[in-house]
Amino acid sequence: MTEALIVMGGLGLSIGLVLAVAAKLFYVYIDPKIEEVTAALPGANCGGCGQPGCSANAEAIVAGKASPGSCVAAGPEVGEAIAALLGISVEAVEPNIARPGCYFGVEKADTKFLYHGLDDCRAAAMLSGGMKVCTIGCLGLGTCVRACPFDALEMGPEGLPVVNEKRCTGCGTCERICPKHIIHLSSVTRRILREYTTQECTTPCQRACPAGIDIREYIRQITLGDYHRAVQVIKERNPFPSVIGRICPRPCETECRRQLVDEPVAINYLKRFAADFEKQSGQRILPYAAPATGRKIAVVGGGVEGLSTAFFAARLGHSPTVFEATSRLGGILRSAIARERLPEDILDWDIQGILDMGVRVETEKALGKDFTLDSLLRDGYQAVFMATGGWDSRLARGGGAALESPLPGTFLLVDLLRVEAGRTSFATPTETDVVIYGGGKLALDAARRCRDYGARNITILFRETSDKSPLNEADVAACGREGFVIRFAAAIQKLFGEGGVLTGVEVQELVSGQTDRLAAQRLILPAGRFPEMIFVPSGEAGAAEAGASPAPSAWESILPYKQPWYRDQTGIYAEGDALTDYSAAIKAIAAGRRAAASLHLVMNGVSPQLDEEVIGPQSYVQNISCVESIKPFPRQIMPICGGPDKKRCGEIELGFAEDTARKEAGRCLQCGLICYRTVASKKPAHASLPA
Numbered sequence: 001m002t003e004a005l006i007v008m009g010g011l012g013l014s015i016g017l018v019l020a021v022a023a024k025l026f027y028v029y030i031d032p033k034i035e036e037v038t039a040a041l042p043g044a045n046c047g048g049c050g051q052p053g054c055s056a057n058a059e060a061i062v063a064g065k066a067s068p069g070s071c072v073a074a075g076p077e078v079g080e081a082i083a084a085l086l087g088i089s090v091e092a093v094e095p096n097i098a099r100p101g102c103y104f105g106v107e108k109a110d111t112k113f114l115y116h117g118l119d120d121c122r123a124a125a126m127l128s129g130g131m132k133v134c135t136i137g138c139l140g141l142g143t144c145v146r147a148c149p150f151d152a153l154e155m156g157p158e159g160l161p162v163v164n165e166k167r168c169t170g171c172g173t174c175e176r177i178c179p180k181h182i183i184h185l186s187s188v189t190r191r192i193l194r195e196y197t198t199q200e201c202t203t204p205c206q207r208a209c210p211a212g213i214d215i216r217e218y219i220r221q222i223t224l225g226d227y228h229r230a231v232q233v234i235k236e237r238n239p240f241p242s243v244i245g246r247i248c249p250r251p252c253e254t255e256c257r258r259q260l261v262d263e264p265v266a267i268n269y270l271k272r273f274a275a276d277f278e279k280q281s282g283q284r285i286l287p288y289a290a291p292a293t294g295r296k297i298a299v300v301g302g303g304v305e306g307l308s309t310a311f312f313a314a315r316l317g318h319s320p321t322v323f324e325a326t327s328r329l330g331g332i333l334r335s336a337i338a339r340e341r342l343p344e345d346i347l348d349w350d351i352q353g354i355l356d357m358g359v360r361v362e363t364e365k366a367l368g369k370d371f372t373l374d375s376l377l378r379d380g381y382q383a384v385f386m387a388t389g390g391w392d393s394r395l396a397r398g399g400g401a402a403l404e405s406p407l408p409g410t411f412l413l414v415d416l417l418r419v420e421a422g423r424t425s426f427a428t429p430t431e432t433d434v435v436i437y438g439g440g441k442l443a444l445d446a447a448r449r450c451r452d453y454g455a456r457n458i459t460i461l462f463r464e465t466s467d468k469s470p471l472n473e474a475d476v477a478a479c480g481r482e483g484f485v486i487r488f489a490a491a492i493q494k495l496f497g498e499g500g501v502l503t504g505v506e507v508q509e510l511v512s513g514q515t516d517r518l519a520a521q522r523l524i525l526p527a528g529r530f531p532e533m534i535f536v537p538s539g540e541a542g543a544a545e546a547g548a549s550p551a552p553s554a555w556e557s558i559l560p561y562k563q564p565w566y567r568d569q570t571g572i573y574a575e576g577d578a579l580t581d582y583s584a585a586i587k588a589i590a591a592g593r594r595a596a597a598s599l600h601l602v603m604n605g606v607s608p609q610l611d612e613e614v615i616g617p618q619s620y621v622q623n624i625s626c627v628e629s630i631k632p633f634p635r636q637i638m639p640i641c642g643g644p645d646k647k648r649c650g651e652i653e654l655g656f657a658e659d660t661a662r663k664e665a666g667r668c669l670q671c672g673l674i675c676y677r678t679v680a681s682k683k684p685a686h687a688s689l690p691a
Contacts, residue, residue, distance in 0.1 A: 033085070034058050040082050041071055049171065062086070098152065098163045098174050100138070100183045122179045137201065137672075138182050144174040188290045191236060192312055193597045195564050197613040198621060201672040205252035205267060207615060210563075210590040211237045215252055215267055216672075222270055222665040228285060230274040235287040238271075238589055239311040239357075240304065240350045242279060243333060245272025246342055246653070249584050257671050260627045263635040265668050266656075273661040279349050284356055290317035295603055298323060298376045300367045300406070301387035303331025304585045305532075307354050308592025309385055309599070314357040316600045321381075322359060325366035326397045331389055332581055335396040340652045367406040373535055374408075374499045377553045383536050383599050387592070390529035390580035406530060407495070409502030413439045413526045416446055432521040433457045435505055437492055438573065439526035440470040446524055447484050459485045459518060461492065461507065463571070491571025495523070495557040496538065508570055528580035531572040532595065533557040534602055560598035561608040563590065564616045627669065636664040 037058040049070045051057040060066035061082060068086065069079030121143040140159040152167035153174060161174070161183060174183045181199045196202050196212060205215045214233050221230035234241045248268050256264035278285050295318045299306045302324030310320035328334055329351050333342065355361065365371060367388065376384050388406060391414070405411050413436075434455040436443045447458045460479070462469050466488045471479075479486050487507070493515065494506035502523060508515045525531070538556040562569050566576030573579065582588040598608035615621065636656065641649030656664065 031062060034062050036085050037061050037082055040078060040085065042078070098168050098170070098172075098183055098185060100161050100163065122177070138180060144178055144183055147173050147177045149173060188288045189316055189600070192316060192593065193600065195610060195614045197611055198615055198619050199613060200615075202615065202621075203671055204255035204257060204623070205265075207621070208251045208255040209237075210251070210584070210587045211593070212590070213237045213252075213271075216668065216670055218274060219265070219267070219270055219665045219668045220670060222274060222661055223668075225662070227274050227277040231278045231285045232287060234271060234274060235285070235353075237593065238586075239308055239354050240585065240589060241271055241275035242346045242350050243342060244586055244589070245269070245275050246346065246651075247333075247337060248586050257624065257627060257669055258667055260624070261630045262632040266635055266638070266664050269636075269638055269656055270661060270665055273656045273658075276655050279346075284353055286353070286356060287315060289315045289357065292319070293317040295319065295383075296321070296381045297599055298381040298384040299387060300384065301331070301389055301393075302326075302329040302361065302363070303387065303389050303393060303581075304333060304588040305389075305582065305592045305595070306331075306385075306387035307351065307359070308589045309387060309595040310359040310592075311354045311357055312593045312596030313599060314359050316596060318600070318603075320359050322361045323365045323367065323371065324361065324363045325388075327363050329361065329363070331393055332396060333585060336392070340650070343651060368404065372408075372500055373497075373555060374553055377535070377537055377555060382603055383534055385595050385599060386530055386533050386535070387595070388530055390527075390578070392528075392581050407502070408497050408500050409521050410495075410523045410525065410530065412528070412530070413442060413446055413524050414528070416449060416524055417442065433519040434459070434522040434524065435492075435518055435520040436460045436524040437526060438462055439524070441475065443524075443526070444471075444475060444479065444484075447479070448482070450522070450524070451482070455522065457485070457519070458483070459487065459520075461490045462486070462488050463491055463510065463574070465489045465511075491574065492523075493559065493571055495533070496555075498554045510570065525573070527573050529578065531559075532578070532591065533559060533572070534595070534599055536602060558598070558602055558608070560591075560595045561610050563594065564610060564614045567610045567614060567616060630669065633667055635667070636660045 034055075035058075038055050041054040041058060043054050049057045049066065051060055051066070054071075057066060057070060061068055061070065067079070068082040071078060119141055121139040121141045138160050140155070142155045142161070144161050145153045145155055149171065150167050150169055152164045152169070153161050154164070156162035170185055170187075172185055175185055182201065196207065203216050206212060209215065214236065218230040218233040221227070221233060231241065238244055245268055248271075250268045252267050253264040256267065258265050293316075297310075297313050297318050297320040299310045299313070299320055299322045302322045306322055306324075307329060310322050313320040322329070330347050333347055334344075367373070373384060386407070394404070404415065432455050434447075434450045434457070436446050436450070436458065438461065439446060443460050443462075447460060450458055462471075464470075466476075469488055471486070476486060489510040490507050491510055492505050493508045495502065496504045496506070496517070502521055503519070504517050505520050505523060506515055506517050535555050535557050538554045559572065561567075562574065563576055566574065569575050569577075578591070582591065601608045638656070639654045641652055641654060
């Protein structure tokens, strides 16, 4: 008995020692903060947060990879409790809603291909390549419906997923599981920030529109008689629907597939019809906006681009203020377009719609005269965007003769060369470092004038390589003798300054991609306008001594991301950038949305850049060469003012009547890429690929 007890005791002691050693060797530390967050979560393990359970979500929250309110099975009080555990606050966030992006399903197709033995979209996509022609469209097997943890999806009569918005929590399960990427989360912010990618089912007219308006959808709403919704769709991307409906150059219509049958759809006239419906109804139709963020943004310039920037910034939840040098908003639209084409009351109507989104305006306030970049940053604006327009805007407001330098130390080349010596403030302070950015051989004249004004170090930058530069070998040699430094294949990426003084520029080598910083108190620019840049505090200035005046605010500039067609370009005045004013108002609107999106990203600590799969001119997108089984139907003609009372007509074009608009909207093929679809005649509508 005693021996047995000794054996058992020794065995227990041995096991205890082994376990103690194992505990030391295989000890796994568990962060107590993760344990606290896990305890605060409901423990549903539903996967709606995108993580494989509440413990994994807790780890992601503590690591900063998920928000405190990421749990879709809990209420907002849980998110606030978790935020308190982490010592942070929770801002209001707009809801995400799943949104299918395919328009025609297989259910009513004239010709079908059935996937025998497969009832999962992912397997069908991998093994069979999806639909018979379209590489993007919905397979219609309902995998997303079965995957939704909240029963917020069902397959509709067209064989496409339909979202129950009351049940949808925006968890993203459907988006992650769809192999064709046709269903995605949608919100005001997402729709403003997004650029179209090669994975989306976009239409040719939509891709051709600089603003990216969902043309197919607003025309469909007109056919349904829902003009209110049509205006909503247009204003998602265009805050000037009444104006653009009258003056747009209509690049969308040149790409319309209806012209393969007869004539393009009158897309722009239909936009005007919807916008006129809003004005005639007397009820303002405003697009949705995200919750307020409390962030102040200053937009310098009250033209189309500046107002568009403010409009989209307000929709993103920020508080924008537009500073306009003249007494009235509108820029070139106010002064350069005949009233027979664009009556002032139409322009005023659209501008008031922008102001109704919560945009503040201060008129007769010129940058560099009535306020400065430094004063705006000191007044609590978290970002400042430049949209001052070009030389044509300056002439329109009567400022052509004056030397202007709205940005500290920054001048246009044309101003420097045309102002008489001794009559410019360029010469102070003396012994400055000067950077001249482009300008061809005129850059040499500018460099010599800068030297006469007392400049110390003069650097000339050219975007072109030396072999493509406008300078010849003799010019380069002369610059060397005169002490000028020339750098080829170089672009300016950023400006730096303190208070009202420019201190330097960041230069990127276009061949190697390397960057360096040049000292500069004067910057000479070759274009007809100052660059579109975002200015934010940089935090580089030192603190002021006790009792002394506040230290100058340090600032730096950040470029908005480029338009998709020129996504590979870098630096200011790159290919595709505006060198004077925009050639069309619709392009200025697009630039305003990109600026607002970039402002939003910058203030959230994200570098503005485009997705690698964004659609550009080199993107391969399926297209068609002909359309069959569509009966020709003539385009509706815009009625115009005529007869003996023509002078008293006002507008030349009178606009579509409702029946005319419905007929014209009915001509739209409602096309996407290449989709299953039946036509009214029940005959198959075939689209053949180009050879």
